Amino acid sequence: MTSYRNSDPAPAIMQGSPPQMVPPRLDWDRPPWNRWAFQHIREILPTVEVWRGDGPVRELARNEVELDDVPTVDSTGAPTTLAGHLDETYTDGFLVLKGGAIAYERYFNGMTPRTLHLSQSMAKSVTAMVFGILVGRGLIDPAAPVTHYLPELENTGWRGATLQHVLDMTTGVRYSEEYTDRYSDMGQTDVAAGWKPIPPGSDPAFKWPTHIWEQILGLKETERPHGEKFVYRSIETDVLAFTMERxxxxxxxxxxxEELWQKIGAEESACFTVDRAGYALADGGFNATLRDFGRFGQTILENGGGIVPPAWIEATRNARHGPQFNESLPDGSYKNQFWLEDPKSRTLMCRGVFGQLIYINWDYDMVVVKLSTYPDFGNSAYSVATLKAIHAIAAALA
Known part of the structure; x- marks a missing residue:
């Protein structure tokens, strides 16, 4: 079944009692099922709470501007409006913070201000901010070998790699990130994380990892020297998380x-998906509300807001991998589990498959959060169009 945009008639996924259209266990994250599933993870997978604490909520002032008709371009380059762009790109929630105040907030596809939405790889950036807090406290040295903290990895591909290599995804560990190959390392991560069952009809002799740590221990090979090249590998974030736990x-x-969610004044508790060993999936299992993702981004825009060391934010904004770094970020780079838009603005971005984005721009004094459910894991034309729409918003708010 193909997916549907917000302007299309919606199929009755999980409607009725009992529901007649139940997402298949093997394909809950694929279209059209992801349009429901990304807002209902706690009904599909085991999760653990990320408590917001009992402190005050950080109130977000409202200084709303009508932006629906802001002109921009669609994924083909044809003229459209912001409202048209949000529809074309399967948007579930969209938030613009200007000067720390809500300038624009929209919900679609049944999402509400209290809905927790799957962040996919934006979870990597959340994890890395806590990592930076621990670095600032002197508990972790990014220049140290991974095996200084996790000696069990001496017999894996991470032997000889530093934690900074892991942060920047420049280790040489062999890990295939093919999302559509159920036997790829990423496909095995889906099984290890408890996201997917072992595919029916799979080779009974194939040894599937039963949890994430087991998969990490099984990654024995390298394909290049550590530090030579950036290659995106989700499992690297989980190595960071195990270091933090250790x-x-x-x-x-x-x-x-304790280190982040309670301190940013989150409105709602968040959650992580967990594997059968109770490990919270650092590389993609974090779920939170639209506004709380905005509060997270605003904390970074405020150079850590007294929570994250400013030096860690500054270090994260300094990287250079372009030109032609990425199809949607030709002048971009990657540092400390964040994407950078270009070396001039040093805009930070948290990005996740199926269209998740937190955009943090100091020149614009603006944070944008876009939660989506693309029909594809990645769509560079949508990503490029989203960045153009954000720049158009910034011009309208200037």
Whole structure:
């Protein structure tokens, strides 16, 4: 079944009692099922709470501007409006913070201000901010070998790699990130994380990892020297998370709660998906509300907001991999689990498959959050059109 835009008639996924259209266990994250599933992860997978605490909510002032008709271009380059762009790109929630105040906020596809939405790889950036807090506290040294903290990895591809290599995804570890190959390393991560069952009809002799740590221990090979090249590998974030757990004696969800979520004044508790060993999936299992993702981005825009060391934010904004770094970011780069738009603005971005984005621009004094459910894992034309729409918004708010 193909997907549907917000302007299309919606199929009755999980409607009725009992529901007649139930997302298949093997394909809940594929179209059209992801349009429902990304807002209902706790009904599909085991999760652990990231408690917001009992402190005050950071109130976001409202200084709303009508932006629906802001002119921009669609994924083919044809003229459209912001409203048209949001429809074309399967948007579930869209938020613009200007000067820390809500300038524009829209919900679609049944999403509400209290809905937790799957972040996919934006979870990597959330994890990395807590990592930076621990670095600032002197608990972790990014220049140290991975095996200094996780000696069990001496017999894996991470032997000889530093934590900074892991942060920047420049280790030489062999890990295939093919999303549509169920036998790829990424496909095995889906099984190890508890996101997917072992594919029916698979080779009974194939040894599937039963949890994430087991998969990490099984990645024995390297394909290039550490530090030679950036290659995106989701499993690297999980190595960082196990390092954090090892030095603190706390699980990841507790760390994110105590070090970040309670301190940013989150409105709602968040959650992580967990594997059968109770490990919270650092590389993509984090779920939160639209506004709380905005609060996270605003904390970064405020150079850590007294929560994350400013030096960590500054270090994250300094990287250079372009030109032709990425199809949608030709002048971009990657540092400390964040994407950079270009070396001039040093805009930071959290990005996740199926169209998740937090955009943090100091020159614009603006944070944009876009939560989506593309029909494809990645769509560079949608990503390029989204950045053009954001720049058009910035011009309209200038």
């Amino acid at each position: 030095v603190t004696g706390k699980r990841l969800a507790q760390l994110v709660s």
